[in-house]
């Protein structure tokens with residue numbers, strides 16, 4: 096069997112060695128181990144803080160939390176009762192089905208719809224599906240958002256984002272190509288700036304929402320040019336976040352944890368997506384090793 100289900104998670108295994116683990120709480124991808132061109136031993140590619148709660152008491156500090164329907168503190172009138180980054184990362188999703196199981200890889204689907212708990216805070220009809228696909232050297236995570244309301248009802252208005260914590264030495268990270276893109280610098284009170292760097296680093300506290308997300312970025316580190324390609328579709332922004340020593344204030348961050356990751360987050364994090372009744376939007380992230 097290329098997958099195993101336990102009480103709280105689903106584990107995917109690829110015959111060539113790669114594996115992935117998805118916690119039902121938040122449908123949070125907790126682990127992605129993959130070999131690369133120079134190392135045939137499957138190596139962990141995602142960062143999860145050793146202090147992260149995995150018992151459903153709070154969103155996981157690491158992996159790939161799913162952000163929906165708001166990014167950051169809620170600003171839209173329909174979201175005002177929600178917590179920062181919405182509810183998708185702090186609800187237990189349903190393991191729905193195995194979508195694909197062949198030589199190319201294994202793909203599983205999780206779903207989340209309204210529950211009494213969610214509806215008490217957010218009364219819009221919605222349906223989410225999250226498809227996680229493990230291939231030999233690649234992990235793809237696709238978020239499907241459906242507006243199930245009858246035609247004539249208003250649009251489903253949302254933000255969405257995949258809050259990917261890549262396990263990398265943050266002092267060495269170089270992200271390209273974002274040069275020339277406008278970004279909202281959340282460390283400077285939301286000032287809009289233009290990126291001048293060919294390679295973006297996170298050696299200073301970084302919380303930047305790039306507009307007009309590119310189709311892909313390369314994240315490189317180390318003298319040997321280790322790297323990860325992050326491809327995205329239908330996402331309009333790319334957030335790059337690393338709090339540096341400010342991270343010590345985050346209760347569930349392990350000591351010095353910010354030295355071991357960079358968050359690269361394809362999303363719709365500025366403005367909102369308006370999804371008409373009966374329509375589905377699919378946002379895709381594909382991580383692969385360079």
Ligand SMILES: O=P(O)(O)OC[C@H]1O[C@@H](O)[C@H](O)[C@@H](O)[C@@H]1O
Pocket residue numbers: 167179180258281302303334336360
């Ligand atoms: O602590 P949280 O809610 O997981 O958020 C972490 C960070 O998430 C990033 O996406 C935001 O840009 C940051 O501003 C935020 O601090």
